[in-house]
Amino acid sequence: MIKQISVDERILSANDLAAAENRALLHQHSVHMVNVMAAPGSGKTCLLLAAIRGLKDQVRVGVIEGDIASDIDTVKMRQEGVPAVQINTGGGCHLDALQVRKALEQLPLDEIDLLFVENVGNLICPVGFDLGETTRMAIASIPEGDDKPLKYPSIFHKVDALVISKIDLLPYIAFDLPEYRRLVASIQPELRVFETSVVTGEGISAWVDWLRTLKA
Numbered sequence: 001m002i003k004q005i006s007v008d009e010r011i012l013s014a015n016d017l018a019a020a021e022n023r024a025l026l027h028q029h030s031v032h033m034v035n036v037m038a039a040p041g042s043g044k045t046c047l048l049l050a051a052i053r054g055l056k057d058q059v060r061v062g063v064i065e066g067d068i069a070s071d072i073d074t075v076k077m078r079q080e081g082v083p084a085v086q087i088n089t090g091g092g093c094h095l096d097a098l099q100v101r102k103a104l105e106q107l108p109l110d111e112i113d114l115l116f117v118e119n120v121g122n123l124i125c126p127v128g129f130d131l132g133e134t135t136r137m138a139i140a141s142i143p144e145g146d147d148k149p150l151k152y153p154s155i156f157h158k159v160d161a162l163v164i165s166k167i168d169l170l171p172y173i174a175f176d177l178p179e180y181r182r183l184v185a186s187i188q189p190e191l192r193v194f195e196t197s198v199v200t201g202e203g204i205s206a207w208v209d210w211l212r213t214l215k216a
């Protein structure tokens, strides 16, 4: 009997194959890849810059920047002295493993310990595409509102760590942080959560200490 395969399933299995190859390549070069997913404006790039500054002396960092257009975030990363490659999806709302493969080919993998992939700003489909990463991280900011775990439970279910950003804005925004954390814990009780602000520096060192423990 011939199994009927939908177009979606075929795209996903091609992606899964490429992701497995990426994972093997990264392992071979002792690179730990972190897939960073978040909505636009969550502060991904600012947080990654803070992580780069905190890690730079002990951990060699690299960055793959995924955006629909432009290379402004890649320019910022290179100004910090880290190897960075831009992927422009040309309208695509997520990165896939084949795009990441092309970026990996342009990076000096033997000079990188921790490789961040800044995925396209979107809470929905990026989480459905394995890129070959070892760790998945979500960033959610206070201005996005405290209802996101209710509206987009999948991402909170599938990541290894959640960074709550812009907590310095809590006094100005109706955001029930204890309730938010309760919702997140109801989706994934074991999820590691960091509360951070790049403005005050609060929580950054705890998060960077955890990033330092990630091994290839």
Ligand code: MG
Binding pocket: 044, 045, 073, 118
């Ligand atoms: Mg960015």
Ligand code: ZN
Binding pocket: 092, 093, 094, 125, 126
């Ligand atoms: Zn998408």
